[in-house]
Amino acid sequence: MTSAWQPPKNYRTRPVALLGAGVLGRRIGMFYCVKLDTLFVQEVNNRAAAIWASAGYSVHVRDPSADQRAACETYVKENVASYAANTGAEPGKVTTFEDMAPALENAWLLIEAVPEKIQLKIDTFELVEKLAPADCILVTNSSSYKSSEMLDKVSDSTKARILNMHYYMPPAVMVVELMTDGFTEPAIFPFLVERLKEAATLPYVARKESTGFIFNRLWAAIKRETLTILAEGVSTPSEIDSMWGEMFIKGKMAPCKGMDSVGLDTVAFIEKHYIAERGLSGTKTVDYLQTNYLDQGKLGNKSAAGGLYPAPGSSETDGDSHSLVVLDIGLSAKEPSLHAGEVLQISTDGQVQKVLVTGQALPDGLAVDSASKRMFWTNMGVPGKDDGSVMSANLDGSDIRTVVSPGTVNTPKQLTLDTKSQKVYFCDREGKRVLRCNYDGSEFEVLVATENADSPDILKWCVGIAVAPSFGKFYWTQKGPSKAGQGRIFCANIQTPAGQSASSRDDIRVVLNGLPEPIDLEVDEEAHTLYWTDRGELPLGATEILSRNFNEAIGLKLDPVNNVIYTTDLGGSLYRCDRDGKHKVKLLSDENRALTGIALV
Template identity: 45%
Template sequence: MASQWSAPANYENRPICILGGGVLGRRIAACFVAAGHHVRIRDPSAKSRDDAVKYIKENLSSFLSLLPKQPERQGSYDAHEDLAAAVKDCWLVFEAVPEILPLKESTFADLERYAPKDCILATNSSSFKSGELLSRVKDETKARVLNTHFMMPPQAIIVELMTSGHTTPEIFPFVEMRMREAGLHPVTALKESSGFIFNRIWAAIKREVLAVLAEGVSTPDVVDGIWKEQYNSLIGPCEMMGSSVGSTPHSVGLDTVEHIEQHYVDERGLPTSSLAWLRENFIKAGKLGLKSDKGGLYDPPTPGSRTKILFLNLGLGEPFGDKSISEVMKSGEILEITAEDRASKPVALVRNQALPDGIDVCDGRMYWTNMGNPNENDGTVLSANLDGSDIQTIIPSGHVHTPKQTHIDQTAKKLYFCDREGLRVMRSNLDGSEHETLVQTGDWRSEPDKAQVQHNWPVGITVSRKLNKFMWTQKGGSKASDGWIFSASLDMPQGSTASDRKDIEVLQKGLPECIDLEMDDDSGVLYWTDRGELPLGNTLNKKQMIGEPPAGEKHLGRQIIAQGLGEGIGLKFDRARNCVYVADMAGRLWKCDPNGGLKEKIYEGPTHVYTGLTFVKY
């Protein structure tokens, strides 16, 4: 007989509930808040509730970036201690409580009692089949129960769906559609199975890795290193089990690993020696991985040893679709990625920017330029907290034409930036006050011919406190080998103006198309990116500015330390890791050796166009 199941009545206007505000529960909640739903988080722990609400508030922009299209309404969320109040009126409940069978069985008995009779009940269990959790519920309830096993959004967006053995088949396409609306990738198992699809394969790998470690055959770093090299993987199995190295999207914590492994031991009669080793050496000591401050299979990272790269996507690489030109020109983003975590994906901190180009950080805030329409005097300089909140306008539209790279003098708390079509090099305080022009190569309002000559366009800028100078590029025409790098004193010479100052020096000329600059005062080295044509263009370069120039500068007056960039733009030197991060317009982030050699790709966004970048340590 045909099923009579129908979608929960008025589900669009009813809440979703997440039972469990832990590492994964709060991420599931954020997925559906982003998709425009009202989400309730239920957890008996006040700390877990508070942490879950804080997580959603601070990370919602990352989940919004997953969506295939913007929702028609804004999502909302709150937290509850009482289960009955939390599930009242809900059309969908996700259970994400610890992997303990009696706890999950009692949870579903409570859901049958308190949730609406048309509510879909889902478990996020990674080891239990949903059918194993239903010993205390009626048959009609079993028909609306299924597994929805989330990986770790927003970085890992697969969700495995599976029947309870009783689930009404029509539920699956309905739930799959709701998952896609939240930017997730649903995959439905063809039959009921302990451990789903991926987890059955992963469980065998995980079990043998623990045995290798427990028996003293090898160490976590060697195991992960072999795995990464052999399979060209960005992440190793020890990192996936909740290590403290790399904020990996799959890290679940060693306590969760313990619960899952115990279930497999009970169900399949597997050996217990590795599980006993894990409990004795890690679980009892509270060494759970990322979710604790005691480390896990790896020691915990020391503060300041990790790097978040902040970089700008112009937003011009996506298909236009039904967007107007105006909308496309305002689809830029500030993205963030963890440099040490090679499996991570960038998250959007700020969206809807008008061609962002330069970015820098000072005292817990980021500052960036928006070029706006290059044909209009409508550029802006803005700032925000490092999580993208509290956006403020520093230099408003009409006061800068086309602002490009920005650099902050961390000592003087001064913001330097170039104004390309405005033909100016400028400076201000961090709040936008004392906005002044330092160099003027022409007047775009009264000298239109000068404004059209790219040789006059200032683009990149940096500061050397040791030399008491700022340096800037004038890129020249596209692939014209007419790029220049200049310098001038931080202090305007007496009697000079921005258009006639006499202290300007030429540092380099005849460059393919020099763009952004970075000065490392400690080594006395100036770095820059060059667009233009190979072999001298599409490169990362350096020049010794303090001390004797090395022999490598003999022929070109500079050294080319990386080649093959796709229109390189932003760069930043990281002294702690002795590398230069570079972004290019082909949508790639690179890690380059300042002494030359092979560059290493950190990330590639196939539809992205990257400009400026910077980083923060944490």
């Protein structure tokens, strides 16, 4: 393979083609309760049309059955809006075809979903090679066969653009797995990952070709052991399912984290008993652990060297080390003033390494763009006066620049970045607005103005901000009165609807309400999850409290590589905990500091 591969030209204006035959080819993922396997597969395949259309793509669906083409059109009509709610895009048009040639015309992506018969798939790819454009990416939705088994009748150049792309179910699961055919051009994978994120799916790429994908292999092992338990009379189906719900659903036990928690040495010891009793091979279990982990002192959570995951706070993050930058608002300084705020560099174990910037006017929100090696922060100034500002500097504190000058905004709070478009998003609390500008302060615009809302001023105060470009959305908090249970989280489209203004746009939605006092906000686009800090008491309703007992919690930052969360509070403390809120550790406590914004470097 070479690195000269280029994405399909003008792919945004070209269709995605879904190819079925007989009972297949309609959607990928939605699960209906039906009795016949053929009907079930029809529903499984229909979802692709709705998913890709929800991202704004035109979709061509080919099926020889008129009834099935009609069923596809009905499904998309009834469901595409719900998918598009997660993408923020105007849904594209879905067109059905009886014949293959017009369905493939000008397609940039073809999804093959013909019946799971290998010779049929081989013949299908031979035909597709002749009919589809030469730059069209060709994928099979098969989970039974590797795509390398379907290449007998295609050219070497076509092999480079074929791969597996498998969708899962039930409908709440938006996971998609990608896998090479052994010849697939490597650059196709990051390209498809970004396109799949546009459609609000969660793409995972298998590192090498495998019989079965990542999840299928996990599920195969679970099935085998479950059947063995039943065959030996050890338990019953209802007991197994009940225990699974308690341990893995309620308890959120994950395989690799679970082994790190138990200890890899203990895992190996237990596995040796199974090997001896059942006559199994230890090559890919105990021997693998011994060579790659135990011999290196990597025993899991109890080891400073970590285990399957790096130790929390470790710099062993796939070759990338990091530290933290944290804002001290200055109100608890030994000589407090409105200009005692500082930007601090702090190690991930809580040691203040350096004061990067001093003399800031109540700094509050902070974000880092690693590519440009610059950090951005807000200065609140005096609440009620239009003296707030947005600043930026190099990561070492040099080259300080004013992005938004005093006199433009009132009390800028949390700040976040869309690094791809190089936009700064931030909230103006007393200004009752959500704002955006370029990194240099140009193209300053008001995205949301709550001034005209029919509610008391304090309910209009905008505080936390997060942006999810892959969804086409941004989110913000309106905290309400202190600890009053009137806080809300909203979202709107990144693109303001045509002909509408910041105060009149009709795409604003309430995500959550009745919150005590929500402050900073983070979004995990891959997990479709919002995180936020709250200065109030316990909320009611369907929200999950990950960690409690902070002293006026403010800053929040996800570290997805190490699966931890960092938080700050006005009591001068910095904390770290797991993504599920467990193993909370106070890294820093200083009564002469009041910490606000936090970012990873």
